[in-house]
Amino acid sequence: MISALIFLPAAAAIFLLFVPEEKNRFIKGFSLIFSSLPLFLGLWLLARFDPTYPLPQFAEVARWIGSGLFYHVGADGISLMLLLLTSFLSPLAVASSFNYIKERQKEYYIMLLLLQTGMAGVFAAQNLFLFYIFWEAMLIPMYFLIGIWGGERKLYATVKFVLYTMVGSLLMLVGIIYFWKTSPGHSLYFYNLYSLNIPPGTQILLFLAFALAFAIKVPLFPFHTWLPDAHTEAPTAGSVLLAGVLLKMGGYGFLRLAMPLFPYAFRLFLPYLVVLAIVSIIYGAAMAFVQEDAKRLVAYSSVSHLGVVMLGLFLLSFKSYMGGIYQMLNHGLSTGALFLLIGMLYERTHTRDMGKLGGLAKPLPALAAFLSVTVFSSIGLPGLNGFVGEFLVFLGSFQVSKTAGAFAALGVILSAVYLLWMYRRVMQGPVKNPAYMDLPGMSLREILIMVPIVILFFWMGIYPRFFMGKFEKSARFMMEITQQKYKIVSIVEQGGAK
Amino acid sequence: MGLIPLLILVGFAVLAIIFDLFLGRWWAKIFSYIGVALATGGEVMAWSPRGKFLSGLLLQDPVGIFSAALILIFTFIVFLTADGYDLKSGIREGELYILLALSTAGALVMVTTRHLLVAFLGMEILSVANYALAGLRRDNLSREASVKYALLGVFASSFFVLGIGFYYGAGGSLFIDAKVAANPSPLALGAGLLLVSALMFKVSLFPFHFWTPDVYQGSPSPVTGYFSVVTKIAAFVLLLRLSDFIIRPEFRWFLVASAVLSMIYGNFVALKQTDIKRLMAYSSISHAGYMALALLLGKQGGWVLLFYLAVYGFMNLGAFAVISSMAEKNSLEDYRGLSRLNPPLAAFLAFFLISLAGFPPTAGFLGKFLLFSEAGGAGYWSLVVVAVLATLVSVYYYLRVVLYMYMKQGEEGGYYFSTSILAMFISLFFVLELGIFPSTILSFLKVFVG
Numbered sequence: 001m002i003s004a005l006i007f008l009p010a011a012a013a014i015f016l017l018f019v020p021e022e023k024n025r026f027i028k029g030f031s032l033i034f035s036s037l038p039l040f041l042g043l044w045l046l047a048r049f050d051p052t053y054p055l056p057q058f059a060e061v062a063r064w065i066g067s068g069l070f071y072h073v074g075a076d077g078i079s080l081m082l083l084l085l086t087s088f089l090s091p092l093a094v095a096s097s098f099n100y101i102k103e104r105q106k107e108y109y110i111m112l113l114l115l116q117t118g119m120a121g122v123f124a125a126q127n128l129f130l131f132y133i134f135w136e137a138m139l140i141p142m143y144f145l146i147g148i149w150g151g152e153r154k155l156y157a158t159v160k161f162v163l164y165t166m167v168g169s170l171l172m173l174v175g176i177i178y179f180w181k182t183s184p185g186h187s188l189y190f191y192n193l194y195s196l197n198i199p200p201g202t203q204i205l206l207f208l209a210f211a212l213a214f215a216i217k218v219p220l221f222p223f224h225t226w227l228p229d230a231h232t233e234a235p236t237a238g239s240v241l242l243a244g245v246l247l248k249m250g251g252y253g254f255l256r257l258a259m260p261l262f263p264y265a266f267r268l269f270l271p272y273l274v275v276l277a278i279v280s281i282i283y284g285a286a287m288a289f290v291q292e293d294a295k296r297l298v299a300y301s302s303v304s305h306l307g308v309v310m311l312g313l314f315l316l317s318f319k320s321y322m323g324g325i326y327q328m329l330n331h332g333l334s335t336g337a338l339f340l341l342i343g344m345l346y347e348r349t350h351t352r353d354m355g356k357l358g359g360l361a362k363p364l365p366a367l368a369a370f371l372s373v374t375v376f377s378s379i380g381l382p383g384l385n386g387f388v389g390e391f392l393v394f395l396g397s398f399q400v401s402k403t404a405g406a407f408a409a410l411g412v413i414l415s416a417v418y419l420l421w422m423y424r425r426v427m428q429g430p431v432k433n434p435a436y437m438d439l440p441g442m443s444l445r446e447i448l449i450m451v452p453i454v455i456l457f458f459w460m461g462i463y464p465r466f467f468m469g470k471f472e473k474s475a476r477f478m479m480e481i482t483q484q485k486y487k488i489v490s491i492v493e494q495g496g497a498k
Numbered sequence: 499m500g501l502i503p504l505l506i507l508v509g510f511a512v513l514a515i516i517f518d519l520f521l522g523r524w525w526a527k528i529f530s531y532i533g534v535a536l537a538t539g540g541e542v543m544a545w546s547p548r549g550k551f552l553s554g555l556l557l558q559d560p561v562g563i564f565s566a567a568l569i570l571i572f573t574f575i576v577f578l579t580a581d582g583y584d585l586k587s588g589i590r591e592g593e594l595y596i597l598l599a600l601s602t603a604g605a606l607v608m609v610t611t612r613h614l615l616v617a618f619l620g621m622e623i624l625s626v627a628n629y630a631l632a633g634l635r636r637d638n639l640s641r642e643a644s645v646k647y648a649l650l651g652v653f654a655s656s657f658f659v660l661g662i663g664f665y666y667g668a669g670g671s672l673f674i675d676a677k678v679a680a681n682p683s684p685l686a687l688g689a690g691l692l693l694v695s696a697l698m699f700k701v702s703l704f705p706f707h708f709w710t711p712d713v714y715q716g717s718p719s720p721v722t723g724y725f726s727v728v729t730k731i732a733a734f735v736l737l738l739r740l741s742d743f744i745i746r747p748e749f750r751w752f753l754v755a756s757a758v759l760s761m762i763y764g765n766f767v768a769l770k771q772t773d774i775k776r777l778m779a780y781s782s783i784s785h786a787g788y789m790a791l792a793l794l795l796g797k798q799g800g801w802v803l804l805f806y807l808a809v810y811g812f813m814n815l816g817a818f819a820v821i822s823s824m825a826e827k828n829s830l831e832d833y834r835g836l837s838r839l840n841p842p843l844a845a846f847l848a849f850f851l852i853s854l855a856g857f858p859p860t861a862g863f864l865g866k867f868l869l870f871s872e873a874g875g876a877g878y879w880s881l882v883v884v885a886v887l888a889t890l891v892s893v894y895y896y897l898r899v900v901l902y903m904y905m906k907q908g909e910e911g912g913y914y915f916s917t918s919i920l921a922m923f924i925s926l927f928f929v930l931e932l933g934i935f936p937s938t939i940l941s942f943l944k945v946f947v948g
Binding site: 063064065066107129132133134136137139140143144147148154155158159162163166167170171173174177178180181 | 837852857858859863864867870871874875879882883886887889890893894897900901904905936937940941
């Protein structure tokens with residue numbers, strides 16, 4: 001079932017290869033159907049999911065290449081939520097492109113569908129080899145998406161994106177090879193690897209390789225420089241998936257691999273990682289503050305928000321850990337929605353320069369309403385989803401270290417400042433350009449894209465139990481794997497509890 | 499039984515020469531095709547009984563049969579590629595096919611012998627045909643390629659002959675066996691150095707790579723594809739048979755240095771190329787560097803070397819099938835906007851380049867993964883890191899071609915494509931097959947070779 005969820009979009013992409021390019025309407029409808037089918041499969045899995053069991057469920061294992069290189073997919077609570085996020089955002093990304101993409105449509109939808117397969121595969125993979133395959137395979141469609149349908153500096157942005165990601169992931173490949181050669185029975189199954197005893201010196205090297213790959217993806221300062229370019233130049237759907245799903249792979253990689261596999265090295269580098277997360281929060285916010293391009297602003301806000309996520313994960317108190325995971329989902333939704341809305345604005349005004357926009361709430365009331373809800377969700381207004389995640393992270397971090405908690409809270413204040421400021425400059429005040437008075441309002445398609453997201457904002461904000469209950473056990477389990485070996489938590493907590 | 503594929507190949511090549519002379523080039527083509535196809539069948543049949551024959555001068559062992567079959571399949575793909583090649587450039591079709599068939603016969607001899615003199619014979623058959631093939635285009639670039647290849651090739655051959663002499667001096671026999679390789683005398687060491695250097699020339703490993711870019715650029719595109727694949731297999735298999743020399747401690751550093759420098763030099767110089775055939779030449783140098791990692795493992799590296807050769811062959815020939823369709827317009831500028839002018843062609847080239855760069859789920863990834871794993875497992879971790887970083891560099895230039903094809907605007911019209919879609923499809927099939935369902939061939943190689 002999970003395999004179908006992963007590979008349906010790819011199968012559809014292969015089918016589309018043989019459809020003549022002129023049949024635009026068919027291509028669009030077909031892609032939309034096949035990118036939303038995984039969502040229904042995912043919901044069906046959710047209904048059958050047993051939240052009391054922490055290990056991966058729905059496992060599908062098949063012999064593949066031999067000597068431990070199995071095909072092995074499955075999902076524990078965390079993976080399942082991220083799979084659902086992927087399957088939820090992908091059809092929205094497809095639908096948001098119907099008018100935006102006018103050239104080479106067939107290739108575009110093929111790439112989107114392939115990307116969806118790659119993303120889902122990363123979260124569902126249960127062994128390192130398969131994880132790496134999806135991790136890398138996903139780069140190619142993204143390379144084309146940014147490079148062909150991107151903005152003015154698309155070539156620079158796409159090459160930078162691929163090379164940055166490759167630097168980290170190729171070193172990670174060396175680490176994977178090491179595991180393959182040393183683990184008993186050549187097994188690369190995650191849960192077998194957790195029990196390995198790796199000598200400390202090796203742990204440090206391997207941790208650096210894995211952490212670099214994931215830190216680039218998250219991205220943690222100072223490995224973030226690819227992100228503003230890639231996000232800004234990518235077409236709307238590309239930005240939505242980049243921010244909504246691809247960045248989560250970094251956090252997911254940390255919590256699934258880098259942290260539990262190398263507890264000793266993680267403990268050793270923890271202070272630096274925490275500092276990097278805090279610097280990301282502040283730096284991202286500060287950079288967002290000075291952007292004129294609305295899309296670039298949201299891109300930098302991602303750096304800041306992901307800093308909060310990573311802080312929550314690194315500090316390893318149960319609350320902050322849960323908050324970090326919840327915040328990954330929140331950030332996927334709210335930043336995805338921000339990019340969608342900015343894309344819709346751009347389709348109308350053909351500029352994202354906030355100096356030229358202004359007063360758009362008058363011609364575009366619906367869009368303004370959606371933007372305000374999204375901004376509030378991103379800031380963390382109580383009652384909306386962002387609040388729950390951020391609050392948990394603060395609560396958890398204050399327990400561990402007051403300083404870290406204070407910095408995390410500072411990030412939220414800053415995010416309120418720049419996001420509200422963006423809202424004011426775009427939507428309020430006098431209409432700067434008289435031509436903007438005649439802008440067409442939101443179409444039914446656009447409203448239908450936004451409504452499910454907003455419903456989730458409220459649902460996840462008002463009744464978080466429904467979602468957290470699904471991954472609570474798995475999160476606790478993963479956290480305990482990370483803690484138990486060397487009792488990391490006690491050391492950190494003693495250090496912070498003064 | 500073991501001689502039959504060779505006899506078929508040479509027999510049909512001779513027939514092709516005669517018919518080409520009297521009845522026209524069509525016959526040459528047909529006979530060459532039939533010869534290669536039948537020889538492939540013969541090679542498969544030669545699986546049992548295996549063993550030595552002609553008093554041990556030739557032998558059919560799993561390594562030999564597997565690589566011979568690969569060579570024949572690759573030659574077949576090159577034939578199909580040549581079929582779509584632009585013949586306006588003054589190439590006589592008959593000669594192209596006949597020379598390719600004869601060169602392949604030489605390659606078959608090289609991979610199915612343990613006798614150095616017979617190996618030399620095969621190498622010369624291969625090389626002389628190759629020198630002629632390089633010059634087939636009859637323009638100055640092609641002539642230069644031919645002369646350069648011949649002059650430097652003869653140089654390498656003389657190394658090989660001298661090496662044979664030393665070898666006889668050291669061991670009193672011309673059969674390759676472990677005893678001479680382990681012999682501590684300087685004579686044996688010299689023999690190893692000379693023999694291996696000569697073969698490193700053929701596979702274009704640093705520092706014997708200097709001929710590669712010019713020859714690759716000047717030769718007709720299908721022939722370049724042939725050089726980059728078949729010559730490499732033949733010489734690498736011979737290197738594998740000589741690997742007892744390579745794993746000698748006095749010798750190992752030489753190959754380590756050569757592998758590292760090939761990877762670094764090949765990949766970094768490829769960054770600056772604007773001619774796609776020169777780019778592929780440097781890429782082939784770097785791939786030779788990767789494959790040299792397998793040689794360091796001695797006989798245990800055999801299976802992974804053969805697997806990588808197979809993978810490399812299919813993806814490189816696929817790329818050259820596309821390059822051949824461009825009618826010798828080889829500047830990167832000529833590939834501008836190709837994805838609009840000829841979408842299938844661009845998609846094929848992009849696919850093969852992505853495989854060469856080592857992205858999953860193509861065979862290029864699995865080949866690299868297994869190769870690097872074996873090297874790492876044998877303790878060469880620092881080499882693996884170098885190889886991985888070299889791969890990173892290669893991603894840039896492979897994707898740069900894709901960037902030209904997909905992300906830059908081209909001019910409409912003015913292009914002449916003559917495509918051999920079949921060669922591309924066969925290569926595509928095998929690149930996917932070896933990347934996604936490789937277990938059959940891997941277990942075969944592990945059981946019989948590794």
